[in-house]
Amino acid sequence: MDATEGLIATEKFGSQETWRYQVKSGGLKRERVGEDRERPSSSITAAFKSVFLPQGYPESVSEDYLHYQLWDTLQAFSSSLSGTLATQASLRGIGVGNQQATVAAATVTWILKDGTGMLGRILFAWMKGSKLDSEAKKWRLFADILNDIAMFMEILAPHFPPFFTLIVCVAGIFKSIVGVAGGATRAALTVHQARRNNMADISAKDGSQETLVNLAGLLVSLVLIPLVTNNPMLTFLLFFLFTALHLFANYKAVRSVVMETLNEARLSILLHQFLHNRQILSPAQANQREPVFLEFKQNVPVRLGVCLGDVIKNPQELQLALKNNTKDYLIGIQNGSVCVCLGADASVHDEIMAYSQAVCISTVLHTPPPRDGELKHLYEIKDSWELVSESHKLIDRIFQSFITGLERAKWETDRTLLNWNEWRVEWRKKRN
Incomplete structure (x- = not known):
């Protein structure tokens, strides 16, 4: 054998793949260490990781990343289903399907709901914005509890027609607070998880994960909507079931976070x-x-x-x-x-x-x-x-x-x- 033949270099792609370069018969050959060929299942897994996990995973993120994301995915799925029930109730409350309802009345209700929510967002950010970094876990859990309360109010609102507008406006304020607290604490947790100054990548992949979960929730919702239409008892039963799952998953998610700061x-x-x-x-x-x-x-x-x-x-x-x-x-x-x-x-x-x-x-x-x-x-x-x-x-x-x-x-x-x-x-x- 030629003295120049043999192993000349090895390389790694994070901790996922190891490759080696060898000189054989005067040519350069590159082969994967540990596997003779890439299996189809391995290719699918690698593609899934590439799409939904940050580059360099797991070295590029904190050790608690996967545990947290699994619980966060479960809570997002249950919240998506609860949100579908709340949206259906809100639409029914403003007159969708009611021939006596007017477009103007529905529009005014929706504008009041959005307007009070905007004011609530500004006031909450002014009053509590500085605390969201130092108490990210507490405010993250608080935001999700408040979100469930807001959705419950939206489901309840159609059953009290004289107070419908007031109830949905209060629910809108709660949801605006959820938007500020949830978004800010998510950013704080992203800073903790990013170990290679890759906050943008983690945030983008988190968005992809949430989109996938919401898509799954949308498909399940297509089955649920015909079942709960004109069935308040089943609506409340499913809502409480999804809410219990949502709160449990949120508690486990924030408990899984290990901050060193x-x-x-x-x-x-x-x-x-x-x-x-x-x-x-x-x-x-x-x-x-x-x-x-x-x-x-x-x-x-x-x-x-x-x-x-x-x-x-x-x-x-x-x-x-x-x-x-x-x-x-x-x-x-x-x-x-x-x-x-x-x-x-x-x-x-x-x-x-x-x-x-x-x-x-x-x-x-x-x-x-x-x-x-x-x-x-x-x-x-x-x-x-x-x-x-x-x-x-x-x-x-x-x-x-x-x-x-x-x-x-x-x-x-x-x-x-x-x-x-x-x-x-x-x-x-x-x-x-």
Whole structure:
């Protein structure tokens, strides 16, 4: 055999295919490793992956991508069927099939429904837009629950003709909120899933998956519509069945997401575990403990990035806030809240430290004292400013080992999803 013959190179297409180049009889031959020829079933699978999965899958996405997408597909399918039932009810309510109904009345109802929805979209984005990144899981689940409520109202509306317009307008507002919250949280989850800065590709393939699911839902709906027409009992029965499936699939979907970026809930869970036994939870462990339902009331809320006037009320309190504090933030307890004022030059580590200290103070103020642990001595302090001062000492003592543990456990510490407001203050010149 010629000395130049033999294997000269190998190449891979992600983790899906491996090929090798060999010189044989003076020519270059390319062959697939592990298979003599490509089977038809393999070609179909490869084509399906190419159309509906991001390029480079699975290396180009997060590990939770497939699990999440499977549950997301199931919830989209059930939501599509519920939407068909709601649409049929809405059309019947505005007069489709009723000879006494007028086009003008139906048009006015539809315009009012769309107009109130537009206003609701603007107001919700203004009021809650900044929270959608930090609490993506909660708002994603909230959006789907609200969507089911809106569809139920649309199905119910034809049975109350005097209030039909009012009911569908309220449902329109709910659906507009769903559009904002669902779209924004989907974008936040796409950022998490993209591991090669391929957010556009993931978003496009997600759209293809959703289109395929909606097409399947449309085909099933063609069978359902004749069955439920003029049969309210069956309509409600199927709607509740699809809604139960939709909510269950959504819950499993958000539960399957494992984010490595610190938000308020995950950082609180990590800190409490560290204070208890010096253990750092992995991203998977902390995400399993993270609540996915919105909490509309907190015992001692933590307000991040407030103005200086929310932390101190007089010059003497500034000196108290600076006691034992060498960091680029100020903390105070005012009106039942733990308020954090951030310095103009604060780093991401300062943000993590500030929120960690605020969590310690909030925990002391609203939970019973533990039998042991790092926080035990703080429960004995009655003065609020002394509590702030002593908590500074605690954080100074534990923070370096805490942040090092986070980095070892593969948590992202160069950016966070903490919900900071935009106030930034410089106070050190006054202190000097």
